Amino acid sequence: xxxxxxxxxxxxxxxxxxxxxxxxxxxxxxxxxxxxxxxxxxxxxxxxxxxxxxxxxxxxxxxxxxxxxxxxxxxxxxxxxxxxxxxxxxxxxxxxxxxxxxxxxxxxxxxxxxxxxxxxxxxxxxxxxxxxxxxxxxxxxxxxxxxxxxxx
Numbered sequence: 001x002x003x004x005x006x007x008x009x010x011x012x013x014x015x016x017x018x019x020x021x022x023x024x025x026x027x028x029x030x031x032x033x034x035x036x037x038x039x040x041x042x043x044x045x046x047x048x049x050x051x052x053x054x055x056x057x058x059x060x061x062x063x064x065x066x067x068x069x070x071x072x073x074x075x076x077x078x079x080x081x082x083x084x085x086x087x088x089x090x091x092x093x094x095x096x097x098x099x100x101x102x103x104x105x106x107x108x109x110x111x112x113x114x115x116x117x118x119x120x121x122x123x124x125x126x127x128x129x130x131x132x133x134x135x136x137x138x139x140x141x142x143x144x145x146x147x148x149x150x151x152x
Contacts, residue, residue, distance in 0.1 A: 010074060014142055017069035022134050025062025029054055029130050050108050051126060055101050062134070063093040070145065092144050096137050103133035
């Protein structure tokens with residue numbers, strides 16, 4: 001029973017850490033996707049890829065936030081040294097970034113064609129696509145990081 005409670009506690013903390021990281025990622029994406037095109041006009045559509053720099057930079061901000069929240073609150077230190085653990089975390093995060101960018105493009109082009117008005121806030125096509133990509137990739141991240149990198 002105690003192990004079951006501990007497992008649910010960890011999942012809850014992972015969700016909280018993920019939500020805080022997502023806020024950082026979405027906030028930085030929104031900021032970058034508004035201001036970067038003023039300096040780099042191709043940012044909105046670089047050879048068919050929408051907001052590539054905004055996506056990669058904001059995902060990096062989210063990853064770094066998630067790393068520190070994960071080691072401080074969610075997982076115990078892993079079976080590896082701190083440097084090796086960080087390197088593994090970054091390798092997994094690199095692939096997660098590629099997946100996130102891919103999912104963002106798919107959602108942006110094919111799923112979210114219009115904005116969504118929630119009454120109190122309007123979610124743009126870009127933000128909806130970013131949120132959906134984050135949710136999809138976080139499921140993979142939890143499994144891989146828990147099993148391969150950090151002790152769970």
